[in-house]
Amino acid sequence: MKLLKVSGSLLLSSSLLFGCANSDENSAKETVKETKNITSDSLSGVTDEYRKYAIGEIEEFVKATEAFTTAVKNGDVDNAKALYATSRVHYERAEPIAEVFGDLDPKIDAREGDVPETEWGGYHRIEKGLWVENTTTGYEQYAEQLMKDVNLLRAKVDTVEVTPDLLITGAVDLLNEVSTSKVTGEEDRYSHTDLFDFAANVEGADKIFQLLNPALKEKNKDLSTEIQTRFDAVFSLLNKHKIDGGYKVYTDLSEAEVKELSQSIDALAEPLSQIGIVTEAL
Numbered sequence: 001m002k003l004l005k006v007s008g009s010l011l012l013s014s015s016l017l018f019g020c021a022n023s024d025e026n027s028a029k030e031t032v033k034e035t036k037n038i039t040s041d042s043l044s045g046v047t048d049e050y051r052k053y054a055i056g057e058i059e060e061f062v063k064a065t066e067a068f069t070t071a072v073k074n075g076d077v078d079n080a081k082a083l084y085a086t087s088r089v090h091y092e093r094a095e096p097i098a099e100v101f102g103d104l105d106p107k108i109d110a111r112e113g114d115v116p117e118t119e120w121g122g123y124h125r126i127e128k129g130l131w132v133e134n135t136t137t138g139y140e141q142y143a144e145q146l147m148k149d150v151n152l153l154r155a156k157v158d159t160v161e162v163t164p165d166l167l168i169t170g171a172v173d174l175l176n177e178v179s180t181s182k183v184t185g186e187e188d189r190y191s192h193t194d195l196f197d198f199a200a201n202v203e204g205a206d207k208i209f210q211l212l213n214p215a216l217k218e219k220n221k222d223l224s225t226e227i228q229t230r231f232d233a234v235f236s237l238l239n240k241h242k243i244d245g246g247y248k249v250y251t252d253l254s255e256a257e258v259k260e261l262s263q264s265i266d267a268l269a270e271p272l273s274q275i276g277i278v279t280e281a282l
Helices: 002-073 077-093 104-109 122-131 140-157 164-180 194-219 221-240 255-272 275-279
Strands: none
Touching (some): 002 164, 002 194, 077 122, 104 122, 194 255
C-alpha cells in the first residue's frame, strides 16, 4: 500500500510538473503572440499613416500637373518653366507608391532614352521642349496625355497594398536613386532643376523613417540616432543651395559640392538600409 501511495505521489508530482511546464510554455507562446500583435498593430498604424501621406502627395501632384499642363497648352513658356520643378516634387516624394504601377511611371517620368522615342512622353519630354527649344508648340499633345496618366495614377493609387516592407525598401530606394543616377544630373538634364528632385526624394525617405522611428528606437536606439543625424546632415547641405524659395540650378554647383552631397546621401543610405529590423518580430 505504501508503494502505491508513493507511486501515486510521484504520478501526482509529475502531473503537476507537467501541468506547470505546459502552463509556462503556453504563457510564453501567448507573450510572443501578444508581442507580435502589438508590433503588427503598431506597424499597421504606420502603413495607414503613410498611405494617407502618399495619397495626399499624389492629389497635390494632380493639381500641380493640371496647372503645368494648362500653361503648356496655353503656350505660356515662362509659367510652364516656373511650374515644372515644383509640380514634380509631389511625385518624387511619393515614388515608393507611384512606381508600383510599372506601366504609368515611364509615361509620367521617363527620361530620354529610357523608352523608345515613339513612346516617350511625360514631364521630361515637355521639359526638353521648354528648355532646349524654348517653346510649347507641338507639345500640347504630350501635356494632354500627361494629365490623363496622372489622373489615372490617382485613381489607381487607392488599390496599392502598403506594407512595412514596401516602406523600408522604398525609403532606401529613394536615396539610392539620388546617389546612383540623379547625382549625375541626368534626371533633369535640360532644366537642371535636379536639386528639387533630390530634396523631394530625401523628404520622402525621411517621412518613412519618422513613421518607423518609434518602433526602431525600441529595437536599436543608437541606429535611430545615427539615421536622424545623417538626415540632418543631408538637409543641412541641401539648405545651403536654397535660393529664392527654391534651389540653385544644378550646374551652378561645383564638383566638390556635388561630391559632398553624394557622400552625405551615401552615408545616410547605409544605416537607413538597416531599418528592416523593425519587422523582425512580425
